[in-house]
Amino acid sequence: MKYDAVIIGAGISGLLSALVLAKERKNVLILEKSSVIGGNCRSYLVDGFQVDTGAHAITSLKKGPLVTLMDKYFDIIPKFIPHGHYYVRDGKKLQIFPYTLQGFARFGIISKKDRLLLAHALLDAAKNHTTQKKSLDMSVYDFIKSYKLSSKSISFIDTFCYFLSGKSMHETPVWRILSGGGTTDELTRGMKNKISGIVGIVRNTTYLNQGYPLGGIKSITSAILASFPENRVTIRTNENVTKIKKNKNTFITATQNHKYKSGTIIYSAEIKSLPKILENKIPKSFEDKLSTLKQTRSLTLWLGLKRKRDEFNYTGSEVLFKAETPFWAMPISNYDPQLAPEGMQLIGFTTIIIGSKTQKEQKQLLLNTIKKIFPHIEKDIIMQHVQVTVPEKASITVGAIFPGPKGPISGLYLAGTDTDKRSMGITRAAHSVLEMIDLMKKDKVI
Ligand SMILES: Cc1cc2nc3c(=O)[nH]c(=O)nc-3n(C[C@H](O)[C@H](O)[C@H](O)COP(=O)(O)OP(=O)(O)OC[C@H]3O[C@@H](n4cnc5c(N)ncnc54)[C@H](O)[C@@H]3O)c2cc1C
Incomplete structure (x- = not known):
């Protein structure tokens, strides 16, 4: 049998691609190397608590690529609970997190002197930008290095960069933090608008635009699966794609045990591994782009608490930056009490793995920080679960060139968080799928 399309990877990008193609009356085969579907967009049970693959807030829910796809192709739509604020923890207090640098310049947690310096930096950025495009x-x-900010402010900016791009302030490009890391649409909004945003009034409505899906993030993948039209989509798990070859108009995709034929391929696994799998010649310019992409590894520690603690009495996320191990935390059972046994609480703490620390060392550091910040929390912990993951297949770094949806040979399309640099996570994955669908339409494949 020859499929219209073989999709490699059953993460959110692969599943969204399959849904669109199937609704366009194509016969689709999804090949997934692991035994589960959903990739980084999954939820599962641990000792009665339902954890996600990392704490997730879904962005651009008022108007964004995921909403566009849901409106057009989903038969069932997940219910999103408003995310609430992002907070910065300063001792026992929580302060609302500034989303962009201009918000940061007005942020009470840093000194007045540093706020003034930052305001100068922003004006300079605006001036420079009109003369130096790059x-x-x-x-x-x-x-920021010439502005002589205090070490507290520098450490905060560094944490802020990790939060928005996955990389330190040494690797994060300025445009990423000026645009709020995906809270605006970097590619379409245009630099000029961005600059007027820097020096203009802060319009921080972002958090209203974000949500957490009732039932956990698996609700998004479940909604996609439930929307597949009958008999159009086949999913095969435990199928690690090891070779792709195009002969005339047919692709042959090989796994350990099988070979599959198709007219097109959608590659939603890590693009950096494509040259090892694809047997046709790849242009050097394509490989050069891939060499600019970098990744970040994160560690999430899920804690199941036997009671609801006052410190986590909010819906939203919090960032801790002054510690040895900065973290982002989200008490997800506050959105949906069903995610924890009755009367209990579930919180995900995510940190970035920097340097050569082992998983065990990094987890211990994180747990020590948590114990310092939340006194006697250990008495309440009844479940601990660690996940080490790559949140996005490519981080936003200086000089990174994202390849877009066009693969290195005709008929091979790319989707996923390493093809498009707009926004972050699931929203970025959805952007990449829409972009790819546009290209497939132009190519008259659909
Ligand atoms: C800790 C953490 C926190 C996050 N927070 C957020 C958040 O707040 N908001 C947000 O929107 N996003 C967030 N994300 C990111 C989001 O989950 C991911 O960006 C998104 O799920 C990526 O989807 P994808 O389909 O592009 O890639 P993946 O989920 O990586 O899917 C790729 C799939 O391809 C499969 N595969 C790989 N190689 C092969 C092969 N050779 N053959 C067959 N299959 C293969 C993999 O097994 C995988 O299933 C977070 C992620 C993490 C880990």
Whole structure:
């Protein structure tokens, strides 16, 4: 049998691609190397608590690529609970997190002097940008280093960069933090607008635009699966794709045990591994782009608490930056009590793995920090679960060139978080799928 399309990877990008193609009356085969579907967009049970693959807030829910796809192709739509605020924990207090640098310049947690310096930095960025087109692609560190900010502010900016791009201030480009890391649409909004945003009034409505899906993030994948039209989509798990070859108009995709024929391929696994799998010749310019992409590894520690603690009495996320191990935390059972046994609480704490620390060391550091910040929390912990993951297949870094949806040979399309640099996570994955669908339409494949 020859499929219209073989999709490699059953993460959110692969599943969304399959849904669109199937609704366009194509016969689709999804090949997934692991035994589960959903990739980084999954939820599962641990000792009665339902954890997600990392704490997730879904962005751009008012108007964004996921909503566009849901409106057009989903038969069942997940219910999103408003995310609430992002907070910064300062001792026992929580302060609302500034989303963009201009918000940061007005942020009470740093000194007045540093706020003034930052305001200067922002004006300089605006001036520079009109004369030097590339100035916003420099690293945040290079941008702020001459402003003599205090170490507290620098450490905060560094944490802020990790939060928005997955990388330190040495690697994060200035445009990423000026645009709020995906809270605006970097590619379409245009640099000029961005600059007027920097010096203009802060319009921080972002958090209203974000949500957490009732039932956990698996509700998004479940909604996609439930929307597949009958007999159009086949999913095969435990099928690690090891070879792809195109002969004339047919692709042959090989796994350990099987070979499959198709007219097109959608590759939603890590693009950096494509050259090892694809047997046709790849242009050097394509490989050069891939060499600019970098990844970040994160560690999430899920804690199941036997009671609801006052410190986590909010819906939203919190960032801790002054510690040895900064973290982002989200008490997800506050959105949906069903995610924890009755009367209990479930919180995900995510940190970035930097340097050569082992998983065990990093987890211990994180747990020590948590114990310091939340006194006697250990008495309440009845479940601990660690996940080490790559949140996005490519981080936003200075000089990174995202390849877009066009693969290195005709008929091979790319989707996923390493093809498109707009926004983050699931929203970025959805952007990539829409972009790819547009290209397939132009190519008259659908
Ligand atoms: C800790 C953490 C926190 C996050 N927070 C957020 C958040 O707040 N908001 C948000 O929107 N997003 C967030 N994300 C990111 C989001 O989950 C991912 O970006 C998204 O799920 C990626 O989807 P994808 O389909 O592009 O890639 P993946 O989920 O990586 O899917 C790729 C799939 O391809 C499969 N595969 C790989 N190689 C092969 C092969 N050779 N053959 C067959 N199959 C293969 C993999 O097994 C996998 O299932 C977070 C992620 C993590 C880990």
